[in-house]
Every structure is written in C-alpha cells, then in structure tokens.
Amino acid sequence: MTIHRRRRLVAAVLALVTAGALTTACSSDSSSEETSEAATGTVEFWGWVPGLEDLVAKWNGKNNGIKVNFHRMTGDDGEKVEAAVDAGAGPDLVQLSTHDLPDYVIAGRVKPITKYVQDIKDNNTASSWASVTFGDEVYGVPQGIGPAGLMYRTDLLAKYKIAVPKTWDEYLAAARAIHKADPKVYLANLSPTEIGQWMQEVQQAEGSWYGTKGDAWTVGVNDAASKKVAARWQTLLDEKLVTTQKMWTPEYWASVNAGKIATISYAAWFPSQVVENAGKTSGKWKIAPLPTNAGSNNSGDSGGAAVVALKGSKNVSIAAKFASWLNDSDETQETLISVGGLFPSTKNGLASPALMKPQPFFGNQVINEVFADAAARTPATWKEGPNYGTAQTAVTDEFSKVVTGNQTFLQALDKAQAATIDDLKSRGLSVAQ
Known part of the structure; x- marks a missing residue:
C-alpha cells in the first residue's frame, strides 16, 4: 500500500x-x-x-x-x-x-x-x-456476536452446597467455598492467553481499549474498568482459587471432563465447544447470566x-x-x-426456531434465552481500534508472566498499554496521552 x-x-x-x-x-x-x-x-x-x-x-x-x-x-x-x-x-x-x-x-x-x-x-x-x-x-x-454467560456444573455446585453466583462478590465467595471443600476442585480456570474472557468483563465494566480525542487515538488497555477486573483476577490468583491452564489444550479439556472446573464464563458460541469436547458430562451443565458488578446490571460481549x-x-x-x-x-x-x-447477527437467524430450542446437553435448558438477555444488557462502550492484534499479544504475553508470579495484573496492563501506544506511534498515528 x-x-x-x-x-x-x-x-x-x-x-x-x-x-x-x-x-x-x-x-x-x-x-x-x-x-x-x-x-x-x-x-x-x-x-x-x-x-x-x-x-x-x-x-x-x-x-x-x-x-x-x-x-x-x-x-x-x-x-x-x-x-x-x-x-x-x-x-x-x-x-x-x-x-x-x-x-x-x-x-x-x-x-x-x-x-x-x-x-x-x-x-x-x-x-x-x-x-x-x-x-x-x-x-x-x-458471522455471529458473542454475548456472555456463566456455564456451571449443577452436580458440583449441588455437592458442595454452593449457589450459582449472581454477582462477582458472590463469585469470589463461591470460589473460596468450593476450593476449601475440595482442594482438587476449582470454581474456574483463568487462562492467561484467552483474551475473550478478559474482554467480556472489561466491556461489562464499560471499558474500551480504544477511543478518540480530536484527531488522535486514546488507548485504555489499563483504564479504570480494566483495573477493576484486574483486582478480581489478582485475588483469585493470589488465593490459588483458579487453575491457569491454557484453554483449548488437551490438558484443559481433561480438567473439564474430570470435574475439576465447576464454571466457565464465556460467550454464546462456547457451549458448543463444551458439547464437542466434554461429551461425557452431558446433563450436568446449565447456563446462568454472567455475574454482575456491584451497582450494575451490565453483561459483557467478547466480540463477533x-x-x-x-x-x-x-x-x-x-x-x-x-x-x-x-x-x-x-x-x-x-x-x-x-x-x-x-x-x-442475522435477522433470519434471530427469528429461527433453532435459536430457542431446549438443549439436552444442558438439561433441556433454553440456553439462548440467557444469551439474548445478555446481548440486551451489554453496554455500547467498546470501540475497535487499528492495532488490536498488537494490544492482544501484549496483554496475553504479560498475563502469562502474571500466572507464573513474575508480576501483577496491574503491572501487566501498564506494560501492555505502553506497548500498544508505541505500536500506534510507529504506524504514524497520533495518540493522545
């Protein structure tokens, strides 16, 4: 060009x-x-x-x-x-x-x-x-959008007498309770390389990696919303309440199949992955809304x-x-x-009877009712930018250092913020500080 x-x-x-x-x-x-x-x-x-x-x-x-x-x-x-x-x-x-x-x-x-x-x-x-x-x-x-929900193992939560968390505060309490009851079971897996799980929570908190100010770009990789999510993730990590396997690996799916991971928070397209990779757990899952932040009813979206x-x-x-x-x-x-x-994302798809069918794998729940509700509650605050790939790589590279104990999530965000800004400037773009 x-x-x-x-x-x-x-x-x-x-x-x-x-x-x-x-x-x-x-x-x-x-x-x-x-x-x-x-x-x-x-x-x-x-x-x-x-x-x-x-x-x-x-x-x-x-x-x-x-x-x-x-x-x-x-x-x-x-x-x-x-x-x-x-x-x-x-x-x-x-x-x-x-x-x-x-x-x-x-x-x-x-x-x-x-x-x-x-x-x-x-x-x-x-x-x-x-x-x-x-x-x-x-x-x-x-080709589709990604409103978020919380997939959870009904048998595991029932076994340990834990209610489905409706807020992130309840989620943290549930993580502590389930791991205390059985040290081999975790409420969730925190994958350092799965950016969509991070982004859906940042969007839920009304954050955005990009914005504009006059003729310049603004960068918010370490904005207030991201710091709020980082504090939650840091607590889960510091208290050893989550596993940290990379998602999509055989090891990750082995943990899911073995009942070591009780919940998965992700987008509307992810349930089919559970069906495909954890078939033996059929009938043990349901889906609830993504837990909310205090004082907010927002949900999130990981992108389409x-x-x-x-x-x-x-x-x-x-x-x-x-x-x-x-x-x-x-x-x-x-x-x-x-x-x-x-x-x-298509109108004929949204009108399709196939969208609202009961799903046998999920105990005949009409799971897309949850995701449709999430789509209606997702704030329109996220803006796309020109070097998302660079920002994503910077974040996941730094997060990988966090899970090994070499830095905190806040330090990782600051480094990713600087890397994103440097890359934008190297492209000849104006960045407002």
Missing part, C-alpha cells in the same frame, strides 16, 4: 470509532482488479465454527460451478493466515474476529466486497454490519466474527457469493446455530 492510501484508510477507521457510521471514503482498487472475474471457480476457505464441513458439502452438492475447499482452523492457524497473506499467499476466505479487522484493513490484507453483498445488508443487525464497514467499503460478511476476502483471492466475486450464502441463507441458519453454536 502507498503511504497516501494507507493514511486514507487509517482516517476511515478513525472515523468509524468516532462516528459509528462512516462518511469518509476509502480508496479501492476493486474496479481494476475484479473486472475479469469468472462466475465459476474454486474457493479456499478457512474457519473454525463447528459444522462448517457439512455446510460446505451442502454448497458443493448444489453443483453451482463454485467449489469450496474447507480447512478447519486450529492452534496458531490465525497467525499462519496473517503471515501467508503478507507473503502474497493464503486462502480466499477466512473467518476473522471483528477485533482484528481494522488492523487487516489498514495493512491491506483484505479486499472490499461491497458490490457483491449489498443484497444481504438489511438482513444483518446495524451494529454487526458497521463492524465490517470502513468508509464506503464493506470488507466482510458478519466475520468471513473476509483476503487480498490474495483471485476471484472475490465468487468468494463473496459463498460467504453470503454461508451466513445469510435461510438454509444455513439452523446448522450455524444448533451445530456451530453461533449466536446470530
């Missing part, structure tokens, strides 16, 4: 945060790049939502001339995608956190798909569509995702056609909800 074009894109992202809806135009090479695209071809798609293999097979079975090859993302595949794109390779489509999209736009890693997706705009919530829109261009198709077309795609039109069908078609909503565990 030229410096001039990069600055225009940066201005567009800044306008998104400031105004919520953009009027500043981003430059686009789409007219010259896509005029010769064919109506048929092959699309390489990387994603992580359960059930995508079945939906890709359904699409390929339609014999519409567009074949999709799917790769299930695991481990560090997200980093591999970024490196591949920067090297001029990578898949056509990838599932991406909307937190990362501003950074991808500024770095030129994604292509605009505006003219191919206008027919699905009205099927998406305004907030989810805004999360993929920069200037006059759309860079992805929304989108399917984006990467800059290496040779045929963006067919990639966008598949992405639109995958996320907005009536025939995909049930699978995305029931198998994928997505909480939909």
Whole structure:
C-alpha cells in the first residue's frame, strides 16, 4: 500500500470509532482488479465454527460451478493466515474476529466486497454490519456476536452446597467455598492467553481499549474498568482459587471432563465447544447470566466474527457469493446455530426456531434465552481500534508472566498499554496521552 492510501484508510477507521457510521471514503482498487472475474471457480476457505464441513458439502452438492475447499482452523492457524497473506499467499476466505479487522484493513490484507453483498445488508443487525464497514467499503460478511454467560456444573455446585453466583462478590465467595471443600476442585480456570474472557468483563465494566480525542487515538488497555477486573483476577490468583491452564489444550479439556472446573464464563458460541469436547458430562451443565458488578446490571460481549476476502483471492466475486450464502441463507441458519453454536447477527437467524430450542446437553435448558438477555444488557462502550492484534499479544504475553508470579495484573496492563501506544506511534498515528 502507498503511504497516501494507507493514511486514507487509517482516517476511515478513525472515523468509524468516532462516528459509528462512516462518511469518509476509502480508496479501492476493486474496479481494476475484479473486472475479469469468472462466475465459476474454486474457493479456499478457512474457519473454525463447528459444522462448517457439512455446510460446505451442502454448497458443493448444489453443483453451482463454485467449489469450496474447507480447512478447519486450529492452534496458531490465525497467525499462519496473517503471515501467508503478507507473503502474497493464503486462502480466499477466512473467518476473522471483528477485533482484528481494522488492523487487516489498514495493512491491506483484505479486499472490499461491497458490490457483491449489498443484497444481504438489511438482513444483518446495524451494529454487526458497521463492524465490517470502513468508509464506503464493506470488507466482510458478519458471522455471529458473542454475548456472555456463566456455564456451571449443577452436580458440583449441588455437592458442595454452593449457589450459582449472581454477582462477582458472590463469585469470589463461591470460589473460596468450593476450593476449601475440595482442594482438587476449582470454581474456574483463568487462562492467561484467552483474551475473550478478559474482554467480556472489561466491556461489562464499560471499558474500551480504544477511543478518540480530536484527531488522535486514546488507548485504555489499563483504564479504570480494566483495573477493576484486574483486582478480581489478582485475588483469585493470589488465593490459588483458579487453575491457569491454557484453554483449548488437551490438558484443559481433561480438567473439564474430570470435574475439576465447576464454571466457565464465556460467550454464546462456547457451549458448543463444551458439547464437542466434554461429551461425557452431558446433563450436568446449565447456563446462568454472567455475574454482575456491584451497582450494575451490565453483561459483557467478547466480540463477533466475520468471513473476509483476503487480498490474495483471485476471484472475490465468487468468494463473496459463498460467504453470503454461508451466513445469510435461510438454509444455513439452523446448522450455524444448533451445530456451530453461533449466536446470530442475522435477522433470519434471530427469528429461527433453532435459536430457542431446549438443549439436552444442558438439561433441556433454553440456553439462548440467557444469551439474548445478555446481548440486551451489554453496554455500547467498546470501540475497535487499528492495532488490536498488537494490544492482544501484549496483554496475553504479560498475563502469562502474571500466572507464573513474575508480576501483577496491574503491572501487566501498564506494560501492555505502553506497548500498544508505541505500536500506534510507529504506524504514524497520533495518540493522545
């Protein structure tokens, strides 16, 4: 990207945060790049939502001339995608956190798909569509949102006579009680690398990593809301009331299956992961609202995702056609909800009977009633920024030092704050102190 074009894109992202809806135009090479695209071809798609293999097979079975090859993302595949794109390779489509999209736009890693997706705009919530829109261009198709809840083991709480915590104060008391009753059982696992669990609590406390002041960015990685969450996490860690395994590892799921972890606080898409990885615990779980802070009824959200077309795609039109069908078609909503565990950002998804079905794994509870309520109680205070990836890495790197006892969460936040500001300045962006 030229410096001039990069600055225009940066201005567009800044306008998104400031105004919520953009009027500043981003430059686009789409007219010259896509005029010769064919109506048929092959699309390489990387994603992580359960059930995508079945939906890709359904699409390929339609014999519409567009074949999709799917790769299930695991481990560090997200980093591999970024490196591949920067090297001029990578898949056509990838599932991406909307937190990362501003950074991808500024770095030129994604292509605009505006003219191919206008027919699905009205099927998406305004907030989810805004999360993929920069200037006059759309860079992805929304794929779910992440309102939070508290998954808990009914058998374990009953065994130790512990009530489901409604507030974070009650949560701390429950953590002490359960570990005192059985030193081998913990109320929760505190994963230093799972940023979504941290962010949902920061958003609940009305914090944000980014904001604007005049023409400059503000950075709030160590803002008052984050410090409030840090104090809670520090207490849990200092009193050895939580395990600190990295989430998604075999060791983590072994602890869940063994009944060593009594609760998991996470987003609406996570219950499907419990079903997939802890099948033997079926019938022992229910979901409650995320515990609240004193004097507040706020819930939290860990962010949504989108399917984006990467800059290496040779045929963006067919990639966008598949992405639109995958996320907005009536025939995909049930699978995305029931198998994928997505909480939909689409209007037909929110209206789908599949969203409010009783879930046998969770004792026939209609779990999405909890998440729908959480979505309605999540404050609109979080703002996306251009170097979320850098901020996330800084936070998780420093948190990993906290769980080994080398520093506190507050020290970690201060270091991550400084690293985020330094990175923004290195990109030529103004930062208000």
